[in-house]
Amino acid sequence: MHHLWSPWRLAYVTRAAHADDGINGCIFCNPRGPNADLVLIRGHLCYVILNLYPYNNGHLMVVPNRHVPSFAETTPEERMALIEWTRIAEMALNQGYQPHGINAGVNLGRPAGAGVLDHLHVHLVPRWNGDTSFMGVVGDTRVLPEDLSQTAGRLRPIFERLAQGEQVDGL
Secondary structure, X not given: OOOOOOHHHHHHHHHXXXXXXXXXXXXXXXXXXXXXXXXXXXXXXXXXXXXXXXXXXXXXXXXXXXXXXXXXHOOHHHHHHHHHHXXXXXXXXXXXXXXXXXXXXXXXXXXXXXXXXXXXXXXXXEEOOOOOOHHHHHOOOOOOOOOHHHHHHHHHHHHHHHHHOOOOOOO
């Protein structure tokens, strides 16, 4: 039997066993530790952050700054900012990675696959033809060829440039 070690996941696995203790324990309200370095750009109403446990390189999320569990509880301004930042995230991923496609989605509630309950966020996952390699099929393992700090270094200047050219969220 072969083992693929990923010790950085221990904090995530052990934290997942504990109930979310509201706003103070929310990783999106208080990004700290490795999460703090993953913020690519921050606006007045939303920000963009890399996923600490990505499905593919460039997997990021658009997150409202306010702790809000669903679209139903957002303000019109927050909804507009979420869509505008998602649009800019799509452009940044296309410029930074040239993917063949992008999955964009929202998971509301644990049964829908939400890993962080009670704080709305939009996932964007770059996809390439054939990126579901044999490792995921037979090994239940993902292979990511780029470190998260490299991903942040690649995408952060693109977001800054795109945001300066747009009237997004008061920037």
